[in-house]
Amino acid sequence: MTVTETQYQAIKNNDKSYDNVFWYAVKSTKIFCRPTCRSRLPKKENIEIYYTKEEPVRAGYRPCKRCQPLGEIVSNEEWVQEIDTILLQNYQQKLTLEELSYLARGSESNLRHTYKAVTGTTPQKRLMDIRLEAGRKKLLKTKLTVKEIAKEVGIGNVGYFIRKFREYYGDSPLQFRMKNTEI
Numbered sequence: 001m002t003v004t005e006t007q008y009q010a011i012k013n014n015d016k017s018y019d020n021v022f023w024y025a026v027k028s029t030k031i032f033c034r035p036t037c038r039s040r041l042p043k044k045e046n047i048e049i050y051y052t053k054e055e056p057v058r059a060g061y062r063p064c065k066r067c068q069p070l071g072e073i074v075s076n077e078e079w080v081q082e083i084d085t086i087l088l089q090n091y092q093q094k095l096t097l098e099e100l101s102y103l104a105r106g107s108e109s110n111l112r113h114t115y116k117a118v119t120g121t122t123p124q125k126r127l128m129d130i131r132l133e134a135g136r137k138k139l140l141k142t143k144l145t146v147k148e149i150a151k152e153v154g155i156g157n158v159g160y161f162i163r164k165f166r167e168y169y170g171d172s173p174l175q176f177r178m179k180n181t182e183i
């Protein structure tokens, strides 16, 4: 169901009187929340309204970590898995920690802390791993230029991409391509 103006205001104002009356799902993030959720207000066109909390689950939405609409606590491990999924789906775009924490529905500091505690690494480091690995594959399997590849893996600055690539793999992207591609 699309959101009515009254419901949108309730979400905007974290109106407690609507708790357990409806739940809202966010199409762009595939997560659903209570109206009282303190997370950033989504765009109106991305919101879908449900009148039971089971329906959004059936429709494939995941419960929000912050407001826990099912009343169950999402474990840190589950949350980290979700963060990894978001990283894999969004690494080609510019992705700040702020944007990531919005997509994963948690605060920036909580996200960074939890991610580190579970995986031993930071979300930024994991994002870089994903980007460089995707870049490595593209160097081998495409004829794109280094600049084009850098852009496609979400690193706008080609100089930075080259530097990080060398740091990870010991060669510059072009050296790597020459050594590993059959002519």
Ligand SMILES: [Zn+2]
Binding pocket: 032, 033, 034, 037, 038, 039, 064, 065, 066, 067, 068, 105
């Ligand atoms: Zn929420």
